[in-house]
Amino acid sequence: MTERRTLHLLTINTGSSSLKAALYKVRPEEQLEFAVTAERIGRDDSWIRIADAQDAPVLDQRGSLPNHEAALQVVFAWLSRQQIDAGLDAVGHRVVHGGPRFTEPQRITDELIRVLRELVAIDPDHLPQTLDAIQAVSRAYPSMPQVACFDTTFHRHMPGVARMYALPRRLWDAGVVRYGFHGLSYEFIIQALRAEGGAAADGRVIIAHLGNGASMAAVRGGNAMDTTMGFTPTGGLMMGTRSGDLDPGVLLYLLNAEQLDPATLSRLVNREAGLLGVSGISGDMHDLLDREATDRCAREAIALFCYQARKFLGALITTLGGLDTLIFTGGIGEHAAPVRQHICAGLEFLGIQVDPRLNEQHASIISRRGSPVTVRVMKTDEDRMIARHTYRLILQGGAHGVSL
Numbered sequence: 001m002t003e004r005r006t007l008h009l010l011t012i013n014t015g016s017s018s019l020k021a022a023l024y025k026v027r028p029e030e031q032l033e034f035a036v037t038a039e040r041i042g043r044d045d046s047w048i049r050i051a052d053a054q055d056a057p058v059l060d061q062r063g064s065l066p067n068h069e070a071a072l073q074v075v076f077a078w079l080s081r082q083q084i085d086a087g088l089d090a091v092g093h094r095v096v097h098g099g100p101r102f103t104e105p106q107r108i109t110d111e112l113i114r115v116l117r118e119l120v121a122i123d124p125d126h127l128p129q130t131l132d133a134i135q136a137v138s139r140a141y142p143s144m145p146q147v148a149c150f151d152t153t154f155h156r157h158m159p160g161v162a163r164m165y166a167l168p169r170r171l172w173d174a175g176v177v178r179y180g181f182h183g184l185s186y187e188f189i190i191q192a193l194r195a196e197g198g199a200a201a202d203g204r205v206i207i208a209h210l211g212n213g214a215s216m217a218a219v220r221g222g223n224a225m226d227t228t229m230g231f232t233p234t235g236g237l238m239m240g241t242r243s244g245d246l247d248p249g250v251l252l253y254l255l256n257a258e259q260l261d262p263a264t265l266s267r268l269v270n271r272e273a274g275l276l277g278v279s280g281i282s283g284d285m286h287d288l289l290d291r292e293a294t295d296r297c298a299r300e301a302i303a304l305f306c307y308q309a310r311k312f313l314g315a316l317i318t319t320l321g322g323l324d325t326l327i328f329t330g331g332i333g334e335h336a337a338p339v340r341q342h343i344c345a346g347l348e349f350l351g352i353q354v355d356p357r358l359n360e361q362h363a364s365i366i367s368r369r370g371s372p373v374t375v376r377v378m379k380t381d382e383d384r385m386i387a388r389h390t391y392r393l394i395l396q397g398g399a400h401g402v403s404l
Contacts, residue, residue: 007394008087010079011386012072012137013094014129016271017041019071022383023084026391030384034058038071048074068129069136076140090145091137092390094184094382096126096233098150100175105153105389107397108134108146116148123232125270145397147390154183155217155224162226162319178235180227182209184382186217189329191385192378194222200374203324206316208309209380210339211330212240212283216309218316226319228312234270237308240283243273244308275301285332285339292338306342313343317350323373326352329380337362344375 006027013020021036031053038048046065051057059078065071079085093108099119106112113131120127137146155178163177186207194201205219214237217227228236228244238244246269254260260268276283279301281291291298317323328340337359344354351372358366367375 005395007089007391008084009387009390009394010088010091011093011383011390012091012133013383013386014068014126014133016125016129017043019068019129019133020383021072021075022387023079024384024387026387028388028391030387030391032384035383036075038065038074041065041068041071046071050075050078068132072133072136072140085141088141088144090147090390090394091141092147092149092386093130093134094151094386095130095148096151096181097123097179098148098152099179100177102148102150103153103156105147105149105393107393108148112148124266126233145394147386147393149184149386149389151181151183152179154187155180155227158224158226165231176231178227178230180215180217180224181229181233182213182215182217182227183224184385185209185329185380186219186224188381188385189327189378190219190222193325193327193376200325204320204322205325205327206313206320206323207327207329208313208333208343209330210237210309210328210333210336213242214239214244214305214309214330214332216312216316218319220320226316228316237312238278238305239274240285241271241274241276243269243277275305278304285336289336289338302339302342306339309343310345310347313347314350323350323352325374325376327376327378329378334377334379335362340366340377 006025009024009026011022011024017040019038019041022032023034025031025033034050034052036048036050038046040046044064047062048065048071049057050059061074076085097119099115101115113134116127116131134146137144158180164172165176165178167176186209189207190201202221206216207219208216213233215227215229218225230236234242236244251265254265274283275285275288279288279297281295281298282288288298288302292302328334332339341354341356341359344352352375353368353371354366354375355368362377365374365376367373
């Protein structure tokens with residue numbers, strides 16, 4: 001049996017211009033000690049905040065953070081001043097793309113770094129920042145064990161038909177398949193549902209992770225059956241600044257008629273599209289809801305987001321042969337009651353019946369009493385999931401450093 005002992009773990013979750021980190025004491029339950037949020041990295045108006053477990057700020061620093069390593073240096077300096085870093089046992093990272101090779105959390109080695117560098121061409125918006133963070137930890141703590149936790153892992157057992165594109169077989173063999181993302185969030189939600197609802201986690205479940213990045217997953221028996229994202233996190237639902245699914249002909253048209261180069265096209269579909277592109281105002285749903293009543297473009301962006309989510313929801317229900325539980329999570333899913341209402345409107349024939357009062361209250365269950373489908377609002381926690389995987393791997397393999 002694996003030895004049970006207390007470990008102090010740091011988790012790191014990098015975004016394109018943001019960073020989250022958390023310090024946990026784990027044995028084996030996770031006790032949050034400090035949480036870090038850094039935003040607007042790469043801009044002069046960057047900021048970083050460290051808060052304790054009660055969300056009381058212990059550091060609130062404004063100023064330029066030119067890159068993710070600069071943000072981490074602020075974190076490492078604070079850990080050193082508090083004499084916390086000497087007690088760290090390991091660092092766990094969220095890694096968005098694991099490609100075809102990595103289907104489970106892994107100890108970080110030179111070989112893993114090499115493979116991730118090869119995957120940067122597939123995910124240029126996430127992996128470079130993650131690799132920088134791994135190297136920053138290695139420089140600050142050369143003997144510190146590090147663990148990579150992949151967002152693609154949860155979807156590894158999707159049926160083959162759900163993973164395939166209608167492309168020549170040689171591309172399937174080369175790894176051009178539907179991987180799916182937000183896996184750490186989905187895994188956490190299923191574990192939390194099992195803790196709360198018992199058998200509900202083994203039923204037919206659809207999880208809507210709706211935030212700046214948005215996707216849905218169909219889950220049966222706790223296993224992923226299908227999801228909306230595909231080869232990269234750009235696919236599926238429209239998002240804050242990502243287009244979601246497009247007719248491939250649109251991309252060919254833009255490349256040819258507009259004479260866009262691949263880098264410009266990538267920027268368009270990943271950073272200039274979605275809610276931001278349709279509204280012309282903001283990629284933040286909260287901003288758009290504030291303007292919904294007075295701004296037609298904001299209204300249309302919200303309507304398109306909800307329409308697409310409703311359409312994908314219907315499609316995913318067919319892959320499960322019905323639905324027992326619908327779960328909303330993520331920043332929009334947890335906090336935007338009007339969006340939840342719009343998505344579920346007209347789906348009573350599928351057994352989805354939302355109680356408007358419970359929805360406005362952000363209750364944990366927002367479906368009407370006796371509804372065939374239970375509709376829940378649940379808070380996700382990717383950082384805690386990273387801590388769980390890191391704890392397990394370090395205990396299994398011992399806390400020995402790796403060469404990077």
